[in-house]
Amino acid sequence: MPVESPMLHAVAVGSVDDGKSTLIGRLLYETGHLNADEIAHVEEASRKRGRKFLDLALLTDGLRAEREQGITIDVAYRSFDAQGRRILLGDAPGHEQYTRNMVTAAAGADVAILLVDAKNGLTSQTRRHLAICAMLGVEDVIACVNKIDLVDYDEGRFTELADELIAASEAVDGPRITAIPLSALEGINITERSDKLGWYSGPTVLEVLHDLDRLIADEAFRMPVQWVTRHDEGGADVRALAGRITSGTVRVGDEVVALPGGKSATVSAIDVLGDARDVASAPLSVALHLATDIDVSRGDVMAPVADQPQVATRVKATVAWLDENPLSAPARLEVRQSARLVPAIVEELHERLDLDAMKHEQADALEANDLGIVTLLLAQPMVVQPYAVNREMGSMVLVDPGSNRTVGAVMVTEVLGS
Amino acid sequence: MSTLTELGTLDVLEAEAVHIIRECAAECERPVLLFSGGKDSIVLAHLATKAFAPAGLPFPLMHVDTGHNFPEVIEYRDWYVNEIDERLIVASVEESIATGRVQDETGPRASRNRLQTTTLLDAIAEHQFDACFGGARRDEERARAKERVFSHRDMFGQWDPRNQRPEPWSIYNTKLRKGEHFRVFPLSNWTEIDIWAYIQREGLRLPSIYFSHEREVFTRDGMLMAAADFVERLPGEDTFTETVRFRTVGDATCTACTLSTASTVEQVLVETRASDVSERGASRADDKTSEAAMEDRKRGGYF
Numbered sequence: 049m050p051v052e053s054p055m056l057h058a059v060a061v062g063s064v065d066d067g068k069s070t071l072i073g074r075l076l077y078e079t080g081h082l083n084a085d086e087i088a089h090v091e092e093a094s095r096k097r098g099r100k101f102l103d104l105a106l107l108t109d110g111l112r113a114e115r116e117q118g119i120t121i122d123v124a125y126r127s128f129d130a131q132g133r134r135i136l137l138g139d140a141p142g143h144e145q146y147t148r149n150m151v152t153a154a155a156g157a158d159v160a161i162l163l164v165d166a167k168n169g170l171t172s173q174t175r176r177h178l179a180i181c182a183m184l185g186v187e188d189v190i191a192c193v194n195k196i197d198l199v200d201y202d203e204g205r206f207t208e209l210a211d212e213l214i215a216a217s218e219a220v221d222g223p224r225i226t227a228i229p230l231s232a233l234e235g236i237n238i239t240e241r242s243d244k245l246g247w248y249s250g251p252t253v254l255e256v257l258h259d260l261d262r263l264i265a266d267e268a269f270r271m272p273v274q275w276v277t278r279h280d281e282g283g284a285d286v287r288a289l290a291g292r293i294t295s296g297t298v299r300v301g302d303e304v305v306a307l308p309g310g311k312s313a314t315v316s317a318i319d320v321l322g323d324a325r326d327v328a329s330a331p332l333s334v335a336l337h338l339a340t341d342i343d344v345s346r347g348d349v350m351a352p353v354a355d356q357p358q359v360a361t362r363v364k365a366t367v368a369w370l371d372e373n374p375l376s377a378p379a380r381l382e383v384r385q386s387a388r389l390v391p392a393i394v395e396e397l398h399e400r401l402d403l404d405a406m407k408h409e410q411a412d413a414l415e416a417n418d419l420g421i422v423t424l425l426l427a428q429p430m431v432v433q434p435y436a437v438n439r440e441m442g443s444m445v446l447v448d449p450g451s452n453r454t455v456g457a458v459m460v461t462e463v464l465g466s
Numbered sequence: 467m468s469t470l471t472e473l474g475t476l477d478v479l480e481a482e483a484v485h486i487i488r489e490c491a492a493e494c495e496r497p498v499l500l501f502s503g504g505k506d507s508i509v510l511a512h513l514a515t516k517a518f519a520p521a522g523l524p525f526p527l528m529h530v531d532t533g534h535n536f537p538e539v540i541e542y543r544d545w546y547v548n549e550i551d552e553r554l555i556v557a558s559v560e561e562s563i564a565t566g567r568v569q570d571e572t573g574p575r576a577s578r579n580r581l582q583t584t585t586l587l588d589a590i591a592e593h594q595f596d597a598c599f600g601g602a603r604r605d606e607e608r609a610r611a612k613e614r615v616f617s618h619r620d621m622f623g624q625w626d627p628r629n630q631r632p633e634p635w636s637i638y639n640t641k642l643r644k645g646e647h648f649r650v651f652p653l654s655n656w657t658e659i660d661i662w663a664y665i666q667r668e669g670l671r672l673p674s675i676y677f678s679h680e681r682e683v684f685t686r687d688g689m690l691m692a693a694a695d696f697v698e699r700l701p702g703e704d705t706f707t708e709t710v711r712f713r714t715v716g717d718a719t720c721t722a723c724t725l726s727t728a729s730t731v732e733q734v735l736v737e738t739r740a741s742d743v744s745e746r747g748a749s750r751a752d753d754k755t756s757e758a759a760m761e762d763r764k765r766g767g768y769f
Contacts, residue, residue: 387492
């Protein structure tokens with residue numbers, strides 16, 4: 049039985065100067081999430097920079113370098129309520145050199161707010177962002193055709209861009225597009241409509257965020273074990289498996305298996321942070337008790353005996369390269385997936401994805417912000433599923449054991465076996 | 467016994483925070499939970515006890531004590547630690563001053579807020595902590611809105627905001643070199659309202675200064691400051707009695723109170739929802755020094 053998610057994870061993306069920060073400022077301001085002192089701060093900062101208007105962009109520019117250079121460098125997170133629904137909004141920088149930040153912000157997002165300049169139209173970066181959304185499994189995009197005031201609120205221009213956006217998303221097998229004409233500066237169609245766009249009868253940005261169906265899907269039960277708890281109960285040593293259910297539902301009486309080991313047992317009790325339940329589902333953190341003691345340790349994945357994921361040591365995957373030092377194969381790295389860290393070798397770099405030309409090409413190396421297809425060899429068998437089937441079992445990060453830096457984001461496309 | 471129920475925002479935030487706490491406890495060798503007796507650290511400590519119950523915490527609590535405290539908060543701190551039966555380490559700024567590690571500021575605007583950084587970093591080195599749980603939230607301040615959940619600190623305790631480790635999905639890179647540490651923020655995605663709503667839901671007790679009471683105060687920079695022996699007042703800063711409460715609890719020299727008659731958690735929630743001023747704007751004199759005050763302090767190793 050699917051459950052409606054109480055939280056929506058959104059990400060705002062766009063090219064430089066599309067007015068993204070202004071839109072976010074507006075959203076917070078018009079939903080009452082900006083306090084008087086924060087507005088006073090923006091007023092003061094606007095004055096210091098010689099702006100003649102309240103520059104809401106300054107609100108999310110949180111770091112000194114960002115304010116000095118007037119650009120966004122790092123992902124900022126803000127929470128607000130869209131008519132009773134909690135939205136966690138990641139603001140991703142639009143500069144090409146920070147595409148890695150877009151990957152960071154959009155990984156796990158339910159919906160992307162994409163800005164397009166009504167006058168300039170779609171850019172190569174718009175297409176790039178749509179392709180990244182498609183790859184990360186972001187299902188919905190609110191395409192904001194901004195600065196509609198600069199094209200005289202023209203319906204024809206909006207329709208033209210909306211069609212282009214839908215076509216661009218279809219070209220990459222991308223997300224569903226809801227296009228909205230708006231002016232972030234004038235505050236049109238963010239939370240309120242305007243007579244200037246009398247021809248538009250669709251929803252505002254806030255309405256889409258509020259209405260978007262986002263069910264916690266009814267996938268197979270998976271729980272990576274984070275911690276095996278032990279305590280003494282009347283002389284008996286009681287063990288429980290603590291972890292967060294990443295997908296699906298588990299019930300008392302279910303036959304579960306610990307992978308990759310393969311030993312199975314019956315769930316005898318489910319402890320949801322002090323509350324005994326007979327059923328629990330994602331995304332809750334729980335402790336599972338088993339009827340028989342089996343060998344389970346941190347990093348194992350609990351799954352139903354009847355619906356087991358694959359265990360493999362070799363996978364094909366899309367990688368977003370995040371580090372300044374380029375990747376070339378073979379490379380010795382480490383893979384971090386939920387509660388596991390294992391050594392890995394990037395055996396082969398098959399191709400680089402040229403998102404601007406929308407084609408694959410041969411490449412000897414991936415530079416920072418590049419996307420490519422690789423084959424990964426894992427030092428130990430791991431539970432893996434294609435990212436499109438199960439996000440948590442199909443996503444990993446690459447860590448450089450020399451620098452300890454997070455150098456890549458990985459989405460498994462194919463499980464090749466052991 | 468219950469069946470599958472509707473999930474609320476607090477359920478999701480709680481599950482996320484517990485996931486982060488367990489992850490850090492499993493991956494780091496010597497974590498510590500920074501506990502000030504403030505509402506955020508109380509919620510954090512409560513979540514930590516839930517994460518490992520019925521077993522105890524696999525790490526101690528630590529209070530960085532400036533010596534400029536509200537007595538009600540110290541009383542609460544000692545009561546709470548005894549109540550949950552865990553270990554508390556007190557790192558004392560007064561001791562740092564006595565041993566010459568830092569020099570106390572003097573004059574009417576003297577604050578030990580900055581000095582805490584040295585005491586904290588010294589304590590981290592002394593106990594070889596490799597992770598400090600903190601109750602900071604992204605909604606508090608602009609620099610914090612950009613900080614990762616597992617926030618890396620180098621050997622000098624410095625935060626490098628331009629070089630943060632990407633955190634896609636909920637996968638945390640917990641690798642460290644010797645001498646480095648993490649600041650870990652399980653409450654990153656909570657808001658001030660969430661904290662109060664959770665305190666209400668879980669029936670948590672708080673220090674009394676969070677609720678309306680009569681106090682001798684004086685006005686400075688448009689804010690109401692508590693009169694105390696260790697706060698030197700400027701000419702014209704006369705004291706008077708008001709009905710107030712505190713929205714945050716910090717060093718008494720730089721934490722302001724607000725006029726309020728809210729005396730229960732329910733009333734505080736009503737007041738907070740209607741408030742037009744942010745928590746830090748209402749109570750933190752230390753953030754008013756410059757646009758990047760918090761960023762600069764964090765770069766230097768502050769909480």
